[in-house]
Amino acid sequence: MQNCQKQHPPERGPEGKMQNCQKQHPPERDPEGGMRNYHKEENIMAIRNVRVEGDPILRKKSREVREVTPKIRELIDDMLETMYEKEGVGLAAPQVGILKRVVVIDIGDGPLVMINPRVVREEGSQTGDEGCLSIPGKAGQVTRPNDVTVRYMDENEEYYELDGTELLARAICHECEHLDGKLYVDIVEGGLHDVVPEDEEE
Numbered sequence: 418m419q420n421c422q423k424q425h426p427p428e429r430g431p432e433g434k435m436q437n438c439q440k441q442h443p444p445e446r447d448p449e450g451g452m453r454n455y456h457k458e459e460n461i462m463a464i465r466n467v468r469v470e471g472d473p474i475l476r477k478k479s480r481e482v483r484e485v486t487p488k489i490r491e492l493i494d495d496m497l498e499t500m501y502e503k504e505g506v507g508l509a510a511p512q513v514g515i516l517k518r519v520v521v522i523d524i525g526d527g528p529l530v531m532i533n534p535r536v537v538r539e540e541g542s543q544t545g546d547e548g549c550l551s552i553p554g555k556a557g558q559v560t561r562p563n564d565v566t567v568r569y570m571d572e573n574e575e576y577y578e579l580d581g582t583e584l585l586a587r588a589i590c591h592e593c594e595h596l597d598g599k600l601y602v603d604i605v606e607g608g609l610h611d612v613v614p615e616d617e618e619e
C-alpha cells in the first residue's frame with residue numbers, strides 16, 4: 418500500500434485492474450504514531466464507548482447510510498479517534514452502539530472510511546491471529562480470504578473500489594461482518610487465547 422494514488426471510481430488503470438490504492442494519501446503522523454493532525458479545529462472528536470461481547474447491539478444488523486449528514490461525519494470522526502485511542506486496526510459503527518453501515522480501518526497506512534462497504538470479490542485464504550476491540554485482551558485463529566475487493570462510499574459520498582490483501586483483506590472482512598452482527602469468535606479455530614499488551618516504551 419505504499420504506492421497509493423488518488424483514484425476516481427469509474428477510472429481504471431491501463432492494466433484494467435485497480436491497484437491497492439487509497440482514496441487519499443495517508444496523513445503525516447507524529448513520532449508517537451498517533452494521528453493528531455486529523456483533528457480539525459472546528460470539529461472536536463470524542464472517544465466513544467466500545468461495546469463488548471455480550472452486548473446485544475453487536476448481534477444486530479446495521480442499516481445502510483443514504484446520506485452523509487453532519488451526524489454521520491461526527492460518527493466517523495469519533496470512530497477514528499476511538500480506533501486510534503484503543504490501538505485497533507479497524508472499528509465498525511455497531512461497536513460504538515450505532516447500527517449504521519460505517520467502518521473505519523487503518524492497518525498502518527492511513528485511515529480508510531468505508532460507508533455501506535460490500536465485499537465483491539474474495540480469493541485465496543489466510544489463517545492467522547485475529548482480535549477485536551469488542552473482545553479485549555483476546556485473540557484467536559481465523560481463516561479469511563487473502564485477497565478481496567470491496568466497494569464502498571466515502572465520507573464525501575464518492576464511490577470507490579479497493580483491492581486489499583493480507584492484513585487489509587482480513588480487516589475488511591472482519592469489519593464488514595460486524596455490520597451483519599457477526600463476530601470473529603463465531604468462526605474462530607481452536608478457541609481464544611490471551612493477548613499480552615505490547616510494551617509501549619520502545
Ligand code: NI
Nearest residue numbers: 548549550551
Ligand atoms: Ni471487531
